[in-house]
Amino acid sequence: MEDIHRILEALQQCGQRSVLATITRVEGSAYRKEGASMLLFEDGTQIGVLSAGCLEADIAARVPELLAAGVPCTYTFDLDTADPLSWGEGPGCGGVIQVTAVAVGDQLRGHLQMLKEYLDDQTEVMLILKNSTDPLGVGYSFVTSSRHRFGEWPGSFPKALLDWAAARIGWRSGMQIVPGETEEVFVHTYFPKPRLTLFGAGPDARPLASFAAAAGFTVTVADWRAALCDRSFFPDARTLLDGFPEETAGRMRWTPNDYVVIMTHHFRRDRELIRILSGHNLAYVGLLGSKRRTQRLLESGSLPEQWHAPVGLPIGAEGPEEIAFSIVAELIQVYRTSRKRRLSYEAT
Template sequence: MEDLHRILEAIQDNGQRSVLATITHVEGSAYRKEGALMLFFEDGSQIGVLSAGCLETDLAARVPEILAAGVSCGFVFDVQSLEHLSWGEETGCGGVIHVTMEPVNGVLLEHLRTLKDCLDQHTEVKIIKKISPDRSVSDYAFVSGKERFFGEWRGGFPQDLMELAVSEGYFIHTYYPKPRLTIFGAGPDARPLAAFAAAAGFSVTVSDWRPAWCNRSYFPDVDTLLVGFPEETVDMIQSTSNDYVVVMTHNFRRDQQLLRLLSERQLCYLGFLGPRHRMERLLNGNPAPENLRSPVGIAIGAEGPVEIAVSILAELIDTYHKNRRRTTVSYAT
């Protein structure tokens, strides 16, 4: 998933000068696609990646110059060539990658903070950058919904850009709020799933009626812990196309309650741990919700809490990206 959220959090907590790098166009194959972000701090520390190590050294070397000049720059890396790149390495990745680097000055910093506020309110935001012939960024705008507009855009903003997937001389990308995952059940097998999902970029909530299990010592990385029975906590979770639920209480009666309470919710993903025949008993002859996944997870022959967590997380990520493919990222010259 995108490094955007980690970058926005780091910018708020770190007072150093920094440079934001964005992949605006990819021809052929590449480790990361259009819209991937990376932040370079003045002291050499970094947040995110743009490649498997092919580009970062060269980009980091350009940071002092960009900070000194105070203007954006654009670079093209031809990693399909057999010739050595500028720092003497041959990658053979097979693509051409366009990258813009922008110093995070006071104005851009405020706009990034506003972007974070929008995403924290679970609002999608579209970024539109006007790309100059030298591949630098001449103007940029963030558009949230139909009303909110912020950025540095000279002259009138072409409103029709908001609906375009491809437009000459522009980079267009949609930033999404963190997908939210609620795990019902705080047993030992929920712990690796919660940790892996948080590391992958989900905002994770764990709910259980047993306070001895549902506590911060077992779930240090989650955003929220809800202690209570299903009928007490289920109304506290969100129900949108950006929300995911995994039920793994290992308690048949509680799972029945959760199936009844969650079946009518407009969730992106509703997964129940357990074999198929157990799910049939839970349904008790009723039709299965369209978003139901049971057995939960991708079939990889998983055994034990860690492997099962990997299979579930893989299915969550797969579902997330399939839903996002309806939005096209673009840059045209």
């Protein structure tokens, strides 16, 4: 998923000086789009990527000057030519990319920590970045759907801009003219990590938890069998819940950002979970098992649109690892498709 989550975790764990670089404009094709970010530490460590290797070395070479300047700097990389005398030794990637980079000082670090807290609480946050040739005109603000604003903005933050931002969180990223500003500003929405809950902690859940966490999901594993629901089996899971379905499902605050896979291998528990989860608006629910078993579970009922059975993409998977790959692929497909639908809807 988005690199911002790994970036925020790295900032929380490491106190050394760093630079945050973000793609703010793309013309033509590019490996990453507007909003993609990377963090470059003073010791050369990098978190995230902006390209397929075309830009990172150049930005890394600028880290000392960026740390010294302490203000945002914007660079334009023309990858639209195969001319070996042009920038980038003729990568020919086909696009022009604008990157804005800034040293992460104490104030920005504090605001990024606040951003992490909102994202961890499943709240979407919009960034509004204002660039200017005048250092006094440079600033940024984060705005949440509840209209909370934090950041460093030059002068007073217009109420009309706050209203505009709160109503458009989740819209397409890029440079835009916004209320109260005569020049373009960059806007981008940071989304919480999608959450995946696995009901069932059998051996086949272990690779699924690991692969899903690597793909960017926050993973919770729930099972009433304490011997199975053990940290040694699920080192990459954020949370382990010990209890029967009614107990563990009742402890969750379900949102449309939640993904669920039911894999208890216990018919009565699966049926109980179907009953409980049917009352919630979830992004995805997958049922492990054959179509015949699913029909028995549903007692001749039909699956809601967001439910998938059998779970996973039909790639002919066999064994826990291959089945886990097929499920994670389907999770990513559903996540990306839902994001594209949302953007298409907002564009109309």
